[in-house]
Amino acid sequence: MKINNIQPYDIVIFGAKGDLSCRKLIPALYNLEKKNLLCKNSRIIGIGRANWNQNKYTEIVLKSLNIFYKNTIDINIWNNFKEKLYFYKLDVTQTEKFFNLKNILLTSSNTKIYYFAVPPNKFNNICIGLGTIQYNKPPNKIIVEKPIGTSLQSSKNIHHTLNTYFKEDQIYRIDHYLGKETILNLLTLRFSNPIFYNIWNNKNIEYVKISVSETVGVENRWNYFDEIGQTRDMVQNHLLQILSLITMSIPKQLNSKNIKKKKIQVLKSLRKINTTNIYQNTIRGQYTSGVIDGKIVPAYIEEKGAKKNSDIETFVLIQANIDNEQWFGVPFYLKTGKRLDCKKTEIIIQLKNITHSVFNHHIKNDYQNQIKIRIEPNEGIEINFCNKKPDINSKYKLKNSILKFDYRDIIQDEIPDAYERLLFESMKNDQSLFVSKEEIETSWEWIDSIIHAWQSNKIKVQLYKAGTKGLNLRKNIS
Ligand SMILES: NC(=O)c1ccc[n+]([C@@H]2O[C@H](COP(=O)([O-])OP(=O)(O)OC[C@H]3O[C@@H](n4cnc5c(N)ncnc54)[C@H](OP(=O)(O)O)[C@@H]3O)[C@@H](O)[C@H]2O)c1
Known part of the structure; x- marks a missing residue:
C-alpha cells in the first residue's frame, strides 16, 4: 500500500509496559508498518517506570507481538x-524529569502523538509535564482512552485538565468500537441503501436490541471493576455510541463535525430514566457460579480479591427511548453482561408486520422481518424474510429464510483491527471516528440519572447464573 500524505510521527506511548500497549497498540503499530503506513523516520517511544533500556524494550515488544499478534511475524517487517x-x-508524576524527555523529543522534528495508555489519574501529570517542556503545542496531539470519568462531573474535570493544555482539535478520545469495520459500516449500510434508508423509522421498526455479551468475568480487575460496574464500563461508551450511529439522522456531509452534530442530537433526545421509571426500564444483575465452556466458574463475589457484600452490577438491560419524530415509540434494548452464555456483539432490528397482511392468519412472530448485524464474532449481516414453502399441497404456506452476508467472503486479508485504524486516522488528522467532549458529557448525564435512580430507589442486583443469557426486564420483552 502506498502512503498518501502521511508524514513521519513520533508516537509516544505513556504506559508502554501496560496491558493496552502490549496487547493492542504494539500489534496495531506493527500492522501499520506491514502496510507501509508508518513512514521510515517515524519513531515509537515507549515510556514507563520500568528499568528498561532500548534493547530490553525491543525484546519486550517482540515478546508482545509473539503473544498478541494474530499472524506470523515477518523478519523484514520486524x-x-x-x-x-x-x-x-x-x-x-516527576515533572522535572520531563526535561530529559524533551532532549529525546527534540532530536526529531516529527509531530508527536502522545498516547495516554495510563490510568486516568495520571492524565493531569502528563499534561503538566508536556506543558512544562512546551511540547503540548499544535500540531502535536494526544490520544486518550476511555473511561473518561465515572460521572458527568468527573468527566468534566478530566476535560478541563486536557483543555488547559491542549485544544479540542488536538484531542483524540478513543472508543475502539468506532474503529471496528462493522460499526463503521453502519453508516454506509443506512445511508447508501434505499432498502434500509427508507424503512429506518418508527413506522417500520418495532424494536432494536443492541447486545454486547462476554463470557469472561472481571479477570484480574475486581477492585477496579467493583468501583465502576457494567453500566459505566460498557453502556456509557460502547453501547451509546452504537445506539447513536444506528439512530442519528443523515448528516449534510460525512465529516467529523456533521457526524458528531447528528450523534449529539440523538443522545440529547434520549428520554431520561429517573426514579419514576427506573423499575420498568432497567434491570441490573450479578453473576453467581455456573458453567461456561464446560468449566465451573465462580460467582462474582467469590472471584479473587472480591468483597462478599458487593452490590455492583455485572449485567444490565436498559430500555431506552428516543423522543424525536423518527424514533418516538420504538424501544431500544441495551443489554450487556459478563459471564454470559456466549461472546458476541450484535444489533437486532425487528421490523413491524404489515398492517393488513393477506397472510395474517399464518404469520407468527417467527416470520417477522429481522435484520441482524453481527459486530463480532463472524462479522456480517443476516436478513430474515418469508418465502413460500415449496409444497404441492399448499399455495401459500410460509417459510422463514435467511439472506446472509459474511465479511470473510469479500475480504482476503484479515479485517483491519480497530486500534490500527484509529491510530492511522489520528495520523491523518481525522477526528470522525473519535468521540467528542460533548458526546461523552451528554452520555454521562443520561447514565448518571440511571445510577442515581438505582441508588435512591435502593434497587439491588438480581442474581443470574454464569453461562446463561442473563436477565429480562420485569415486563415481557423478547
Ligand atoms: N487494557 C485495555 O484493553 C484497555 C481498553 C480500554 C481502555 N483502557 C484504558 O487504558 C489505560 C491503560 O490501561 P492498561 O490496561 O494498559 O493498564 P495497565 O496494564 O495497568 O498499565 C498502566 C500503565 O501505566 C503506567 N503508569 C502508571 N503510573 C505511572 C507513572 N506514575 N508514570 C509512568 N507510567 C505510569 C504503568 O507503567 P509502569 O508500571 O510500567 O511504570 C503501566 O504500564 C487505562 O486508562 C484503561 O482504563 C485499557
Missing part, C-alpha cells in the same frame, strides 16, 4: 519496525 523503537524511563 527489522524495519524495531529500528523505530525507543524507550525512556519516566515516572510521570
Whole structure:
C-alpha cells in the first residue's frame, strides 16, 4: 500500500509496559508498518517506570507481538519496525524529569502523538509535564482512552485538565468500537441503501436490541471493576455510541463535525430514566457460579480479591427511548453482561408486520422481518424474510429464510483491527471516528440519572447464573 500524505510521527506511548500497549497498540503499530503506513523516520517511544533500556524494550515488544499478534511475524517487517523503537524511563508524576524527555523529543522534528495508555489519574501529570517542556503545542496531539470519568462531573474535570493544555482539535478520545469495520459500516449500510434508508423509522421498526455479551468475568480487575460496574464500563461508551450511529439522522456531509452534530442530537433526545421509571426500564444483575465452556466458574463475589457484600452490577438491560419524530415509540434494548452464555456483539432490528397482511392468519412472530448485524464474532449481516414453502399441497404456506452476508467472503486479508485504524486516522488528522467532549458529557448525564435512580430507589442486583443469557426486564420483552 502506498502512503498518501502521511508524514513521519513520533508516537509516544505513556504506559508502554501496560496491558493496552502490549496487547493492542504494539500489534496495531506493527500492522501499520506491514502496510507501509508508518513512514521510515517515524519513531515509537515507549515510556514507563520500568528499568528498561532500548534493547530490553525491543525484546519486550517482540515478546508482545509473539503473544498478541494474530499472524506470523515477518523478519523484514520486524527489522524495519524495531529500528523505530525507543524507550525512556519516566515516572510521570516527576515533572522535572520531563526535561530529559524533551532532549529525546527534540532530536526529531516529527509531530508527536502522545498516547495516554495510563490510568486516568495520571492524565493531569502528563499534561503538566508536556506543558512544562512546551511540547503540548499544535500540531502535536494526544490520544486518550476511555473511561473518561465515572460521572458527568468527573468527566468534566478530566476535560478541563486536557483543555488547559491542549485544544479540542488536538484531542483524540478513543472508543475502539468506532474503529471496528462493522460499526463503521453502519453508516454506509443506512445511508447508501434505499432498502434500509427508507424503512429506518418508527413506522417500520418495532424494536432494536443492541447486545454486547462476554463470557469472561472481571479477570484480574475486581477492585477496579467493583468501583465502576457494567453500566459505566460498557453502556456509557460502547453501547451509546452504537445506539447513536444506528439512530442519528443523515448528516449534510460525512465529516467529523456533521457526524458528531447528528450523534449529539440523538443522545440529547434520549428520554431520561429517573426514579419514576427506573423499575420498568432497567434491570441490573450479578453473576453467581455456573458453567461456561464446560468449566465451573465462580460467582462474582467469590472471584479473587472480591468483597462478599458487593452490590455492583455485572449485567444490565436498559430500555431506552428516543423522543424525536423518527424514533418516538420504538424501544431500544441495551443489554450487556459478563459471564454470559456466549461472546458476541450484535444489533437486532425487528421490523413491524404489515398492517393488513393477506397472510395474517399464518404469520407468527417467527416470520417477522429481522435484520441482524453481527459486530463480532463472524462479522456480517443476516436478513430474515418469508418465502413460500415449496409444497404441492399448499399455495401459500410460509417459510422463514435467511439472506446472509459474511465479511470473510469479500475480504482476503484479515479485517483491519480497530486500534490500527484509529491510530492511522489520528495520523491523518481525522477526528470522525473519535468521540467528542460533548458526546461523552451528554452520555454521562443520561447514565448518571440511571445510577442515581438505582441508588435512591435502593434497587439491588438480581442474581443470574454464569453461562446463561442473563436477565429480562420485569415486563415481557423478547
Ligand atoms: N487494557 C485495555 O484493553 C484497555 C481498553 C480500554 C481502555 N483502557 C484504558 O487504558 C489505560 C491503560 O490501561 P492498561 O490496561 O494498559 O493498564 P495497565 O496494564 O495497568 O498499565 C498502566 C500503565 O501505566 C503506567 N503508569 C502508571 N503510573 C505511572 C507513572 N506514575 N508514570 C509512568 N507510567 C505510569 C504503568 O507503567 P509502569 O508500571 O510500567 O511504570 C503501566 O504500564 C487505562 O486508562 C484503561 O482504563 C485499557
